[in-house]
Amino acid sequence: AQSVSQHNHHVILSEAASLELGCNYSYGGTVNLFWYVQYPGQHLQLLLKYFSGDPLVKGIKGFEAEFIKSKFSFNLRKPSVQWSDTAEYFCAVNGDGGYQKVTFGTGTKLQVIP
């Protein structure tokens, strides 16, 4: 069975600080990896995804994530956060199970202080 672990439940940063949110997954086969974001009052939306190829993927709003297969990790990064990045971030994995069961982590709430 696939599972996802997010290390940080609540992160508080000042504007312009760098961000790294940890994500580890557990699955023995080929995986697709995602980061979703939920801004206050809005629905879940895709931030970035990894299916294959270059392990460093870039998403919207300056976010990027690196897939490290040997570490089963897919950490999210942003060099300089803005107040508008305040949101909840979910890491998710979809194994090659024949149908699209996407397993989500418990989420990390990011609060950016102006």
Add this chain to the structure above:
Amino acid sequence: ETGVTQSPTHLIKTRGQQVTLRCSSQSGHNTVSWYQQALGQGPQFIFQYYREEENGRGNFPPRFSGLQFPNYSSELNVNALELDDSALYLCASSTQGQGSVLTFGAGSRLTVL
């Protein structure tokens, strides 16, 4: 393109009652997945529908059931409601295949008293 729409947005039920939640998928999508998001948790996979049949199920009891219609819209039915069923229920549509991505609706907030 139209996004995923869910109804109702909020509802309150009492224990033992039944509830039906509805979802219209994004145009061009033929697959619908339902998730339960309890407070402070990530979304938990309930089941997925493709070609009007259940195409995969998470660890939820049979009192959670669903339907998909020819226009790809879907319903989630929950019978014999329990207090722990209080949650945000999310619908996501997609296409089939490993390269597809879930597009989520805003959710239906269910409170069971």
